[in-house]
Amino acid sequence: MKLNENGEVEKYKARLVAKGYTQKHGVDDTKVFAPLDVKSAFLHGELSEAIFIEQPPGYEKNVREVGKILIACLYVDDLIFTGNDEEMFIEFKSSMMREFDMTDLGKMRYFLGIEVLQSGDGIFICQKRYAQEVLARFNMDNCNPVQNPIIPGCRLTRDENGARVDSSRYKQLIGSLMYLTATRPDIMFIVSLLSRYMEQPTELHFQVAKRVLRYIKGTFEFGVFYKRGGDAELIAFTDSDYAGDSDDRRSTSGFVFLLNSRVVSWFSKKQTIVTLSTTEAEFVTAAACACQTVWLKRILQSFDHVQSDGTTIFCYNSSAVALSKNPVLHGQSKHIDIRFHFLRELTKDGVVKLVHCGAQEQVVDIMTKPLKLDLFIKFRSLLGVCAAPSIN
Numbered sequence: 001m002k003l004n005e006n007g008e009v010e011k012y013k014a015r016l017v018a019k020g021y022t023q024k025h026g027v028d029d030t031k032v033f034a035p036l037d038v039k040s041a042f043l044h045g046e047l048s049e050a051i052f053i054e055q056p057p058g059y060e061k062n063v064r065e066v067g068k069i070l071i072a073c074l075y076v077d078d079l080i081f082t083g084n085d086e087e088m089f090i091e092f093k094s095s096m097m098r099e100f101d102m103t104d105l106g107k108m109r110y111f112l113g114i115e116v117l118q119s120g121d122g123i124f125i126c127q128k129r130y131a132q133e134v135l136a137r138f139n140m141d142n143c144n145p146v147q148n149p150i151i152p153g154c155r156l157t158r159d160e161n162g163a164r165v166d167s168s169r170y171k172q173l174i175g176s177l178m179y180l181t182a183t184r185p186d187i188m189f190i191v192s193l194l195s196r197y198m199e200q201p202t203e204l205h206f207q208v209a210k211r212v213l214r215y216i217k218g219t220f221e222f223g224v225f226y227k228r229g230g231d232a233e234l235i236a237f238t239d240s241d242y243a244g245d246s247d248d249r250r251s252t253s254g255f256v257f258l259l260n261s262r263v264v265s266w267f268s269k270k271q272t273i274v275t276l277s278t279t280e281a282e283f284v285t286a287a288a289c290a291c292q293t294v295w296l297k298r299i300l301q302s303f304d305h306v307q308s309d310g311t312t313i314f315c316y317n318s319s320a321v322a323l324s325k326n327p328v329l330h331g332q333s334k335h336i337d338i339r340f341h342f343l344r345e346l347t348k349d350g351v352v353k354l355v356h357c358g359a360q361e362q363v364v365d366i367m368t369k370p371l372k373l374d375l376f377i378k379f380r381s382l383l384g385v386c387a388a389p390s391i392n
Contacts, residue, residue, distance in 0.1 A: 126223025145218025
C-alpha cells in the first residue's frame with residue numbers, strides 16, 4: 001500500500017516475487033537479495049564490462065530553450081518533477097505515461113516522509129507525520145513539551161563513568177532525528193552533537209536526546225516556509241565554536257545559506273583538526289562554506305539563476321575576514337594549513353565576499369552552540385522555520 005501524508009491508503013500495489021523465499025545465503029545467493037518488481041524492475045549488481053547508456057529516442061535535445069526548465073527526481077517507483085513551464089509539464093507527463101504504466105497523483109503533497117503544502121504565498125515543507133511516528137516509536141508521544149532542544153550552556157562529554165544504555169536503541173533514535181533535520185534546521189546542532197556518542201552512549205546522552213523529542217513534541221508541525229518572491233540573492237553566514245568539544249578540544253563548524261531570506265542549505269559538524277586560535281577555527285569554517293558556495297552557485301546557474309556579483313559570506317570574526325583579503329602570511333596565519341587558503345583565491349577572484357557582522361545578526365549561531373531561549377527563537381524564525389498555519 002502507498003500511504004499519503006495522513007497515513008491513509010492512496011493506492012494499492014501488487015508485487016510478484018519468483019520464489020525468493022527459497023534462496024539461502026551462501027548456497028544459491030551470495031548477495032543481498034531484492035525481490036523483482038515485475039511492473040518496474042531495478043537491477044543492482046556488479047558489472048564486469050563497460051556499460052554505455054544514452055537517452056531514449058524522443059528525449060534528446062541539442063538546443064536548450066532559454067528560460068524553460070524541468071527537473072525530475074526518481075526514487076524506486078516514485079517520480080516527482082518541477083519546473084517553470086506548464087506546457088513542458090503536460091508534454092512530460094504524457095510522454096512518460098505513454099511509455100510506462102503510471103498514475104498521475106496531482107500536485108506533490110507527500111514524498112519520502114516530507115509533506116509539501118503549496119499555496120499562492122509560497123511552499124511549506126515539513127515532516128509532521130514522520131515526527132509523530134518517531135515520538136510514538138520511542139514512547140514519547142505523551143511527554144511534556146519544552147521550548148528548546150538543549151539547555152543553554154549545556155556541554156556534553158563522553159561521560160566515561162556514566163551508566164551505559166542500549167547503543168542500538170540510541171542509534172535508532174539519532175538516525176530518526178537525523179532524517180528529521182531535512183526540514184528542521186533548528187535541531188541540526190544538537191543532533192550533530194549527540195551523534196558523536198553513538199559508540200558508547202550513556203544515560204546522560206539518552207536523556208539529552210529525549211529532551212530533543214520533547215522539543216519535537218511541542219513543534220511537530222514546524223517546517224520551513226519558502227515565500228514567493230523576495231530577494232533572490234544567495235547569502236551565507238558562517239561561524240565556529242572554538243574548542244567547544246571538551247574531550248578533544250576540537251571546534252564545531254556551522255554555516256547556513258539563505259535564498260529569498262529562507263534557509264536552503266545548513267551544516268553543523270565538528271572539525272577534523274585541532275585549531276590553535278579562534279581565527280584559525282573561523283577561517284577553516286569559512287573555507288568550507290566557500291566550497292559549498294561554489295557548488296550552490298553552479299546548481300543555481302543550471303536553473304538559469306545567475307548571480308553576477310560575489311556571494312556574501314557573513315562572519316563574526318574580524319581577523320578571519322581580514323585574513324581572507326590579506327595575501328601576506330604573517331605570524332597569525334602561517335600555521336594554518338595551506339589548503340584552507342583556497343578561500344583567499346575565491347575572494348581575490350570575486351566569487352565570494354567575506355563580510356563582518358554583529359553577534360545579534362549571526363543567525364548561524366543556532367548551528368554551533370546552545371543558545372538562550374530568546375536568541376534561539378529569533379534565529380529559528382530568521383531561518384524560516386515556523387508552523388504551517390502561519391502561511392495563511
